[in-house]
Amino acid sequence: MNAHSTPTTKLSFDPAKLPADLWIGGKWRPGSTGKRIDVLDPSTGKPVASIADASVEDALEAVAAAHAAGPGWAATAPRQRGEILRKCFELMSERKEMLAELISLENGKSLADARGEVTYAAEFFRWFSEEAVRLNGEISTAPGGANKIVVMHQPIGVAVLVTPWNFPAAMATRKIAPALAAGCTCVLKPATETPLTAYALADIYREAGVPDGVVNVITTSRAGATVSAMLHDPRVRKLSFTGSTEVGRKLLHEAADTIVSCSMELGGNAPFIVFDDADLEAALDGAMIAKMRNGGEACTAANRFYVQEGIVEAFSQGMARRMGALKVGPGYEPATQCGPLINHDAVERIGGLVDEAVGKGAKVLAGGKAGEGEGFYFPPTVLSGVPGGLRITREEIFGPVVAITSFVSEDEVVAAANDTEYGLISYVYSGDLARGLRVSERLEAGMVGLNRGLVSDPAAPFGGVKQSGLGREGAHHGIMEFCETKYIAVSW
Known part of the structure; x- marks a missing residue:
């Protein structure tokens, strides 16, 4: 990371030592464009860091890493997945003050608000660590008596997660936690205004034991082309987006080409x-x-x-x-x-x-x-x-x-x-x-x-109606957004 200016208030961490490269397949690496994106401190309007700028090829490498890690993560016992998510919660809680300062630095929100966000963001890992072991199916008898109806919920596959700048921790964990709990792998594309929090959290996931390739994080100045390329990759089966209704409409059009399942948390009034x-x-x-x-x-x-x-x-x-x-x-x-x-x-x-x-x-x-x-x-x-x-x-x-x-x-x-x-x-x-x-x-x-x-x-279903979105985040509903329902007809 290239630091350009330092806040006058002393922070508990050195911004120059924060990760600021792409996190793909369990490794930090620069973007193939060779370019960097400045991150500004809204309090001064001056750069405090520069981050990697991913190309379309980098994004597809992240998809490939997520796809390769998918079978192993889906086969991981729900209890083991839950324990890893619980460790993410504990590490975020331990580092609450550092994460809050980081959010305030790149987002501008007050420390009190930032501390509240970290607490809220961490809770998604605790909640979905418990939901991971409660993804229950059902068995019933067909009304005609000819067979049994067995219903199970399986991970939907590789998920592309696109998050905004206003809650850089919570909007990421609200998607990553249920995706991982369900057995999915993912590629997160955070906003370039507030990417440092997403990269700091990636380091926490690694420390908590999330396997290589299960979570990948990329930043890019070419968001439209990069997300479009991922949505048109047949290995991607889920899009979860938080942002404006205008952008959400465009992404729904993109996702229609390959019939990608979409969750949309859009604008409000x-x-x-x-x-x-x-x-x-x-x-x-x-x-x-x-x-x-x-x-x-x-x-x-x-x-x-x-x-x-x-x-x-x-x-x-x-x-x-x-x-x-x-x-x-x-x-x-x-x-x-x-x-x-x-x-x-x-x-x-x-x-x-x-x-x-x-x-x-x-x-x-x-x-x-x-x-x-x-x-x-x-x-x-x-x-x-x-x-x-x-x-x-x-x-x-x-x-x-x-x-x-x-x-x-x-x-x-x-x-x-x-x-x-x-x-x-x-x-x-x-x-x-x-x-x-x-x-x-x-x-x-x-x-x-x-x-x-x-x-x-985190225990309540978050989402809107009309042009404010599709689907729900949080509660048990949140994990179901990352599942496919399979029905098996069987006689015994």
Whole structure:
């Protein structure tokens, strides 16, 4: 790795000693292109490392390594696979602080958020270490009595895993853990904005006893061509992707050529609904969690705040006080509560969304304008009286901006919440449990946080409806995404 600059805060590790080459077949190796990709610290906008740039040929070598390791890993006893996954959990837990600092360095999120991510990411290994031994089949008698119906679940094969930059640890382990538990091998392609965490975790997998070739990690500046080549390789039978709906659509088209099984965790446009009878302080607490986890750069982030007219003023002022009090700074600074965005384009895009809303009549209660200086910062912002139909209510904000609109009736807010192509998650706050459950049932979303601002859990099925995705991650559902179901007809 070539280090270019060092954060002013002393880290517990030396960035220059981190792995930054391709991990293929149990070996570290440079990309065949001979080129490197700079990794930036969003707090300064300056490079802190450079990583290998894989070619299409490198990617296909990773597929070949995964394919070669497949039969041996599939034949490994479930208990043995589970013990290896458990060791991954233990090593990640032991190195929590180092991994959190690394995530903050390349992603920009606060240390508190990064520590939370490492804990969450490690839990997928603990959960699926237990699921590995519970991949049960079934036996029944055919209704006509002619034979027995034996059903078993077998590993689907080589899986290509494509993950985003916003949760560089959790988005990888949420896919790798169930894949390995099911007996699959994989090729992970993390985002080039945050690759160092993926490579650091690869070293942990090796130490935990994951056999060579079972997990391969590649980074590339040619993501489209590289992923396309892997999807058109007949040895690849699974694609698991987390990212934007736009890219997800393109990958589904690519996967159709070879009928590759697809799991898609795509974009969101989460409504956060607060009824008049809600506990105001609890709703504000939940709103801060739902909005500001990872500084708002999350597909589960609350995007549209609908607050009933009797409580909207108090809620808006409460959010302005809380958002305005957040300390903004480099993620790896211990006092930071809101770090930088991932890059300059994100700052420009969010600034444009805010400017359009203000131009159409929204009122700025906190923040509103990006400051000067180095780094990719946008201040925590609260807008009230946001008109419907604007880009800020139609697109994912993916940043620290709260856009508040008032509503009158239950039917009105449900219609507004469902008026989107997305359906990942919704949030509802109400003191009336019957109403809360009724509205939750009516919302077109794969997940609902009822009087809660956080729903993600390795033991729960994570995923959306409509154009927010296909399939589920986590829970028992997650391991089934990496299985083929086989039926055997037999008489005895």
